[in-house]
Amino acid sequence: MIRVESITISEFRGIRDLTLDFNEKSFAVCGPNGTGKSGVVDALEFALTGNVSRLSGEGRGEVSLKQHGPHVDRRDDPDSARVKLRIKIPSLGETATIERSLKNPGAAQVTPAEPSIIEVLRQVEAHPEIVLSRRELIRYVLATPGKRAEEVQALLHLEQVEQVRGILQKIANACEKKIGLLSEAVKQATDNLLRALEISGLAKEKVLAVTNAQRATLGLPALIDLAETTSLKDGMATPAPAQPQRIPKVQAIADIRGTLETLADIDSKDTARHIAEVISDLTALAEDPVIKKSMKREAFFMSGLELAEAGTCPFCDIPWELDKLKMHIKAKLDHLKEVSIKREAAEKKLAPLIIVLRKVKASMDTLAGYGALTTPHLAMKTAHECSTFCRKAVERLTALLPFNETITALENILKIPQTVLDAIKELEQVVAALPEPTKLDAARDWLVVAQERLETWRDVMRKNKTAREQAQRARQVSDIYAASSDKVLAGIYASVENDFSLLYSFLNREDEEKFRAKLIPSLGKLGFDVDFYGRGFFPPGAYHSEGHQDSMGVCLYLALMKHLQGENFTLAVLDDVLMSVDTGHRREFCSLLKEEFPNTQFIITTHDPVWLRHLKTEGIIGGKSAVHFRKWSVDHGPTRWDARDVWGEIEDYRKENDVRAAASLLRYYLEYEFAELCQRLRAEVEYRGDGQYQVGELLPPAIVRMRTLYRQAKDAANSWNQKEIIEQLGTREAEFAKLAMASKAEQWQVNVAIHYNSWDNLGKEDFAPVAKAFQDLLRAFMCVDCGEYLRVSPERNAAESIRCECGKTMVNLRRKSG
Numbered sequence: 001m002i003r004v005e006s007i008t009i010s011e012f013r014g015i016r017d018l019t020l021d022f023n024e025k026s027f028a029v030c031g032p033n034g035t036g037k038s039g040v041v042d043a044l045e046f047a048l049t050g051n052v053s054r055l056s057g058e059g060r061g062e063v064s065l066k067q068h069g070p071h072v073d074r075r076d077d078p079d080s081a082r083v084k085l086r087i088k089i090p091s092l093g094e095t096a097t098i099e100r101s102l103k104n105p106g107a108a109q110v111t112p113a114e115p116s117i118i119e120v121l122r123q124v125e126a127h128p129e130i131v132l133s134r135r136e137l138i139r140y141v142l143a144t145p146g147k148r149a150e151e152v153q154a155l156l157h158l159e160q161v162e163q164v165r166g167i168l169q170k171i172a173n174a175c176e177k178k179i180g181l182l183s184e185a186v187k188q189a190t191d192n193l194l195r196a197l198e199i200s201g202l203a204k205e206k207v208l209a210v211t212n213a214q215r216a217t218l219g220l221p222a223l224i225d226l227a228e229t230t231s232l233k234d235g236m237a238t239p240a241p242a243q244p245q246r247i248p249k250v251q252a253i254a255d256i257r258g259t260l261e262t263l264a265d266i267d268s269k270d271t272a273r274h275i276a277e278v279i280s281d282l283t284a285l286a287e288d289p290v291i292k293k294s295m296k297r298e299a300f301f302m303s304g305l306e307l308a309e310a311g312t313c314p315f316c317d318i319p320w321e322l323d324k325l326k327m328h329i330k331a332k333l334d335h336l337k338e339v340s341i342k343r344e345a346a347e348k349k350l351a352p353l354i355i356v357l358r359k360v361k362a363s364m365d366t367l368a369g370y371g372a373l374t375t376p377h378l379a380m381k382t383a384h385e386c387s388t389f390c391r392k393a394v395e396r397l398t399a400l401l402p403f404n405e406t407i408t409a410l411e412n413i414l415k416i417p418q419t420v421l422d423a424i425k426e427l428e429q430v431v432a433a434l435p436e437p438t439k440l441d442a443a444r445d446w447l448v449v450a451q452e453r454l455e456t457w458r459d460v461m462r463k464n465k466t467a468r469e470q471a472q473r474a475r476q477v478s479d480i481y482a483a484s485s486d487k488v489l490a491g492i493y494a495s496v497e498n499d500f501s502l503l504y505s506f507l508n509r510e511d512e513e514k515f516r517a518k519l520i521p522s523l524g525k526l527g528f529d530v531d532f533y534g535r536g537f538f539p540p541g542a543y544h545s546e547g548h549q550d551s552m553g554v555c556l557y558l559a560l561m562k563h564l565q566g567e568n569f570t571l572a573v574l575d576d577v578l579m580s581v582d583t584g585h586r587r588e589f590c591s592l593l594k595e596e597f598p599n600t601q602f603i604i605t606t607h608d609p610v611w612l613r614h615l616k617t618e619g620i621i622g623g624k625s626a627v628h629f630r631k632w633s634v635d636h637g638p639t640r641w642d643a644r645d646v647w648g649e650i651e652d653y654r655k656e657n658d659v660r661a662a663a664s665l666l667r668y669y670l671e672y673e674f675a676e677l678c679q680r681l682r683a684e685v686e687y688r689g690d691g692q693y694q695v696g697e698l699l700p701p702a703i704v705r706m707r708t709l710y711r712q713a714k715d716a717a718n719s720w721n722q723k724e725i726i727e728q729l730g731t732r733e734a735e736f737a738k739l740a741m742a743s744k745a746e747q748w749q750v751n752v753a754i755h756y757n758s759w760d761n762l763g764k765e766d767f768a769p770v771a772k773a774f775q776d777l778l779r780a781f782m783c784v785d786c787g788e789y790l791r792v793s794p795e796r797n798a799a800e801s802i803r804c805e806c807g808k809t810m811v812n813l814r815r816k817s818g
Contacts, residue, residue, distance in 0.1 A: 031629030036638030590618035
């Protein structure tokens, strides 16, 4: 989509003022840890997306972008913290600038603000995955299947697939849960209706037979059919308004007996045994502090998931994107799966008790209703209290936590107050004392009660039918969506899997050329197994080394980006992700980037200077396409290893008469530069296992090698009878020898330490020519046109030429054959 031409960073993170010119080419930022490399990465991400991932998201605590994005000395002035990018948009052939400040991170100043440019930048902002750090590698390679699916789908911008899957699954589960509650209501309504009808089953013939018998008593015509709208009391006269409602004696006696039977069920040995078992399980859970705490957290997160609304977190009011917030909460719930299983087991055992309690509550409410119809009224206070107890017990058992309160509620279920039994007995006596109804009154009461309970039954049956149809449709939609999305994802993963296997086998072609991998999607998860030398497929962390795992992470990332962006994959920031790639595969990795992604601008950070040399040698980056930070300070930010910084700093030290500091900096700089020169010229340097070389071990070999190359070049020119070139090389060789002599560089091989000591003892005027001599000597190794150090080509095998980056300096080293 874009390439970066330059970046200017001001008062942002640990950087005070820094400008880097990328020139739309791959670029490397090198330096020890703590020198400011990640600040450049953060600035790039901020300019493109308005966010810094390492300052946001899970596990960041109180760290935030607005508070901790500005330089520590400008934390109260977020507007001074700015990043400006100059970019090229290849698809449009346009150049634009983007500037953001931490005062308003979401508002980017784009110039020119043309709709086509704004649209491209909007797409870039939606793809923060252009920045890859090692923590992302771990998320892809070593994550659990569920977490990996989330991360990979987020990278591919397929997270809505999983969100929709989760929503449909949640809807289906909720619908099925509703069926359970309604099934219980249907059973209760059926029992009440059967008790009113005084039959054992709801066969239409039986219902019509008993109903028509009562209707015949009242002289009403028989019902021929029992349709959905049929009324059992059709044609019966409505009682006068002044006539008080009467207790249907027969039905009331039946309801009282049903209530006593329900209470007897609670008082049974089987119920007592079941309650004891549940109490034992809950006690064990309550005594486990980890489970107890985790279940509280799970309940907390579940509440948050239900309460989450667009804009802010329901707990802390911090702004969040709703989708990201729900994913954040869901990720936490995924870590509590074991707790969820134990909770579900406890809820399953509590379910029968909850049903009984609801049945008792309904019975008590019915009896209390009868009490209100007696003359004088029976208060039935204890029945009301029992109903309230059952309601609260159901709420407590449904909530489950805290455990001690649930256990107490369970223990109290077995304690049926005698006052309740006494109240029922009193009501039973009152009902029994009622005069026996006449046949007409009995028939009328029968039809009224039967119709009321028939209507209740019809209502819950309709609701139950509707709920079952909804549950069936919801489950069907959920299953179809899951199967379809898995099929589509499987196709995507198959493509990514193939690209990943090819990239990784390219990188490790010496020993794993036949490497294969498997990305296995299933039910919202993504398995990831890799071949281990033909011995089978295993998780990456099973047998492969950390370096191989890092390589897999980068290859998987590149394969995903290739699938996601295709030809638009023009920019990637690799933040220290190469550190564990072993030395033997670094060259292959460079070849991989160069050959497989020739149109991608890679901005790479590394603390390893050897990596920097590999990137230069393999042509991933040019001679000027790198910056090497040597130190960092809170006052000045990163300081670079380049001539502009170093020679100016040396001169500043000298003017302040701090020759010791100037000499020390010069030594370190010469070590850095001559290490690079020895690499470029293929100079012979005595090997050190620790890779720590002093100036005296690098400087003389570089000079000797340069002189040898001049002689070799003159011999080659002579073989081709190129007299003019011989003269030019002779002049350059003489000038080089003069500069080497002036710096006394060759004397380092006599006594390395003498220069350390003598420089420190020089005065500021005496030290000036020393610094000048080495500055001139370094220029002698450069191309006069591009200012880059010369290098021998090729890097291995027989040397063929001395050349520079711009190509204007090209010295032949091959003699004419024969």
